[in-house]
Every structure is written in C-alpha cells, then in structure tokens.
Amino acid sequence: MNPANRHILPWLLESQLAPHVDALMLHLLDCRYASNTVDNYLAGLTHFARWISQCNIDVKSIDEALIKKFLDDHLPRCNCEKPVFHDRKDLSAALGHLLVLLRANAVVADPSIGLTPVGEELRRFDDHMNHVRGLAPKTRKHYRAIIRRLLVGQFADQPVVVSAFKPDDIRKFVVCQGKYCKVPASISAPVSALRGYFRYRATLGDCVHHLIGVTSFPANWQQATLPKTLNNDEVERLLAALDYDGKAARRTAAIVHCALDLGLRSSEVAHLGLDDIDWGASTITLRRTKGRREDVMPLPAATGQAIANYLKYERPSTSNRAVFVRNVAPRDQPVGPDLIRKSIRQAYARAGLPYTRSHLLRHTMANRLLASGSSLKEVADVLRHRSLNTTLVYAKLDSKNLAEVAMPWPGSVS
Structure with missing residues (x-):
C-alpha cells in the first residue's frame, strides 16, 4: 500500500464499511486494477465512511442520490480531519464499485424496489420497448429520458393518469424539447418516443388516439444532403x-x-x-x-x-x-x-x-x-x-x- 495511505486502512476496517472491504478489494484485484489505484479507492472509501458516520447515515441508505450529495455538496466544502482523499474522479469510481457490491450482496435494496409511480411506469414501458418492439438499449435509454421529462412535468410524484393529458400539453412539450436538439431534425426523436409511449398505452386499453394525432413528425427532406466520404x-x-x-x-x-x-x-x-x-x-x-x-x-x-x-x-x-x-x-x-x-x-x-x-x-x-x-x-x-x-x-x-x-x-x- 502507498505509505501515504497506509494509516487509513485501520480506520476503514473499524467503520460501517468494514464488513465489505475484503470483498471489494477482491473485486478490484480480479479486475486487475493497479495497486496504486486500489490504494486510492480505499482512501476514498475511508473519506466516505467518515462522512456517513458523522451524518449518522446507515449503510443501507447508500444509493446514487447519497453518493451525488457527497460528491457535489460535501466534497467542495470538505473540512474533514486530515488526511482525507479528495480526488473526485477516483472517489466517484470507488463509490460506484461499492454500490454495485452492496446491491449484489443484498445489503442495499435493488433500485427497482420502491420506485415512484413515474419510475414504475418507465420500467413497464422499458419492458415493452425491449421485449415487444426489440429496441436497442441506447434507443430505450434515450426514449426513457424523454418520457420521464413528460411524466415528471405532468404528474411529479403522483400516479400516472394518461387520460389527464390534453393535446395542448403534448404540443407544448414537443416545443420545449427543441432546447435539447442540436439541429431541427433532431426533434424527430422526442416525437418517436411520444408516439411509441402512447401506442404502448393503447395496448393497455387507454384512449390515446387524439394524443398520437398531435405528435406529427417535422418536415425532413429525405436525401437532401450528400453523405460525406473520404476520397x-x-x-x-x-x-x-x-x-x-x-x-x-x-x-x-x-x-x-x-x-x-x-x-x-x-x-x-x-x-x-x-x-x-x-x-x-x-x-x-x-x-x-x-x-x-x-x-x-x-x-x-x-x-x-x-x-x-x-x-x-x-x-x-x-x-x-x-x-x-x-x-x-x-x-x-x-x-x-x-x-x-x-x-x-x-x-x-x-x-x-x-x-x-x-x-x-x-x-x-x-x-x-x-x-x-x-x-x-x-x-x-x-x-x-x-x-x-x-x-x-x-x-x-x-x-x-x-x-x-x-x-x-x-x-x-x-
């Protein structure tokens, strides 16, 4: 171990994360991380362990939101007792490995358990895109992000009631998506996501034809440009x-x-x-x-x-x-x-x-x-x-x- 970090390990082994240190080290060694990288990750975990201890946070509460709070809120203003590890990149990587390990060992609940109504709706929609439509993972991820913005904006953390949507709501949403598009033709992606979602809801028996009708694709002149090639x-x-x-x-x-x-x-x-x-x-x-x-x-x-x-x-x-x-x-x-x-x-x-x-x-x-x-x-x-x-x-x-x-x-x- 790096001499500068050697005295950190005993503190980590006395923290709430102690039962998981051996398994994490074995995982990192199996992935053939360099010894210096492993040292830095352990030092980062020690810093995190000190923080959750000071805040009286239980290990079972660790999730993406807590890690983000540590990195975004605590780290820039950290006044923890020296020495502590501050490298954000290594801290983020180390905590990512920790979270995967905790979930694999059922220490932390699976994120699909206890989803919000919008989260549960997105999970079902993703299953439909994957198993019924056969969409690629990258496309599904993009569509989920678009539909998440739609549902959160309309229902926040309340149950999803598709009948509450009005055609004007969808028109305004499509217009707002323009700020996420680098070129005008890119608005086709939000339109495709909306049409896919409403068609999914139609399979569940919802009356959404009036919503599908207002999700028209913008004019896009096919083959208007030459594909660039190397000579x-x-x-x-x-x-x-x-x-x-x-x-x-x-x-x-x-x-x-x-x-x-x-x-x-x-x-x-x-x-x-x-x-x-x-x-x-x-x-x-x-x-x-x-x-x-x-x-x-x-x-x-x-x-x-x-x-x-x-x-x-x-x-x-x-x-x-x-x-x-x-x-x-x-x-x-x-x-x-x-x-x-x-x-x-x-x-x-x-x-x-x-x-x-x-x-x-x-x-x-x-x-x-x-x-x-x-x-x-x-x-x-x-x-x-x-x-x-x-x-x-x-x-x-x-x-x-x-x-x-x-x-x-x-x-x-x-």
Whole structure:
C-alpha cells in the first residue's frame, strides 16, 4: 500500500464499511486494477465512511442520490480531519464499485424496489420497448429520458393518469424539447418516443388516439444532403498512418479496417467475438447489430490480417471472448463503442485528416463499392439495410452512372 495511505486502512476496517472491504478489494484485484489505484479507492472509501458516520447515515441508505450529495455538496466544502482523499474522479469510481457490491450482496435494496409511480411506469414501458418492439438499449435509454421529462412535468410524484393529458400539453412539450436538439431534425426523436409511449398505452386499453394525432413528425427532406466520404487520397493517407509504433497501434489498425473494409458500425466492432470469426471460411458473423439479427459477411484479407496481428502481438492475456478488450482496468472486459470511435478519431488525427465521425468510414466503403461497379442492391446487402430506400442516398455519389443518364442542360452544347 502507498505509505501515504497506509494509516487509513485501520480506520476503514473499524467503520460501517468494514464488513465489505475484503470483498471489494477482491473485486478490484480480479479486475486487475493497479495497486496504486486500489490504494486510492480505499482512501476514498475511508473519506466516505467518515462522512456517513458523522451524518449518522446507515449503510443501507447508500444509493446514487447519497453518493451525488457527497460528491457535489460535501466534497467542495470538505473540512474533514486530515488526511482525507479528495480526488473526485477516483472517489466517484470507488463509490460506484461499492454500490454495485452492496446491491449484489443484498445489503442495499435493488433500485427497482420502491420506485415512484413515474419510475414504475418507465420500467413497464422499458419492458415493452425491449421485449415487444426489440429496441436497442441506447434507443430505450434515450426514449426513457424523454418520457420521464413528460411524466415528471405532468404528474411529479403522483400516479400516472394518461387520460389527464390534453393535446395542448403534448404540443407544448414537443416545443420545449427543441432546447435539447442540436439541429431541427433532431426533434424527430422526442416525437418517436411520444408516439411509441402512447401506442404502448393503447395496448393497455387507454384512449390515446387524439394524443398520437398531435405528435406529427417535422418536415425532413429525405436525401437532401450528400453523405460525406473520404476520397482515394485520404483513404491512402489514413491507411499509411496506421503503420506506427504505439501502445494500441495494432488494435487501432484492426478497428479502422473493420469500419473501412466491412462498413461496420462502432457498436458492431465493439461487440465482435473470437467465436464470430471463421478463419477457414474467411467469414465473420455479426450478432449484435442495429437490426437485431445475425449476418455473415466475407472477411477481406487486409481486415483479417489486421485482426490477426492484434490478436497475436498486442491483445492482453484474458479469458474474455471479445476480440477487442480493455488494456486498462477493469481488465478482462470488452471495449465499448466510445473507445472504437476514439480510436478512429485518433487515426484521423495521425493522418492529418480534419474528420471526427467514425461513420464516415461506413459511407466511404459504400462509395467505393459503387465506384467499383456494384449495384445499389449489393451496397444495401453489404451495409445490411432492411430497406433499399435507406441506401438510395448513395446513388448521388455514383457520378459515373449519373453522368450517363443526365440530360443536357438547356442552352448548353451537347
């Protein structure tokens, strides 16, 4: 243990959190956190234990709200007896681990127990979105946040009575959601959430057709813009920039190839598993896609080689079956979509390209297919679009075929 924190542990072992210290340390060691990080987390827990003791707070009362109060209210004005640990980032992480452990051991009640009426309504709506509509977790989370604002604003902590809503209430709510939208077209998300919620209530027998009727989507001109893509020179610069010596160089190269050669979304790259790759058949199976279905795709040689180099020379030793795993604690865990996007942004920067969006590589792959003579149907199949209409926007990038069908401009020399 860090000598500066050595004298803290005895106090922690005499606090209310003492019965849980051993289990927490074992959890942190299993996640392969560095010893210095473990020391900091224990020091942070000691500070928290002192605070709840001074405030006469029972361990069973620990939840997200109490942790937030400690971090937001107590920490900035802390006058606890020295020494105490003040690093907010490590404190937040340590308390997050503590809360998970307490709930796993039934010391703290599950958050779904004792929900407010709005919370219980959101839980049921989430079950409907998940099991009936099959929406992705990220979409469900976004819709829950929108419906929470609607219900809390209307009912606060009172029971939810959908018949109390009037069409004007919904119109005003939609208008207010504009402040959360970066571009006007983004208002479609709140509208989709509202329509989904009211349709859910309709399945329960509520008369909500007059509410669905006022949730109209705003004008959104389909295919009004060209999808941005990398040109051939930029693609070459990006690929050349992948050849460097760095801590995660091979992982970045494999990620970029997955996005550029296969057109995979960030979440699809993050969810790739070792068992999804058939090296003999040179295929890769996508199991957790946006369309919630399995797709088998050919594995290009360059992509396969990039993945193999990462697996052989750089991937940490782990029992996890994900292709891309974390290099830092908590180890033995797959990376998330955010790290995939970050890796691609770093590759752009290394190549000197002024881009940030990972989806740009998916557009580029589609454009390269069209340029090589592939049909829109073939592009749609590779991109795994359910509707060909989704792929039609790429038709505007097919300059060669567009030139063949273009009519002469009036007054021009044909």
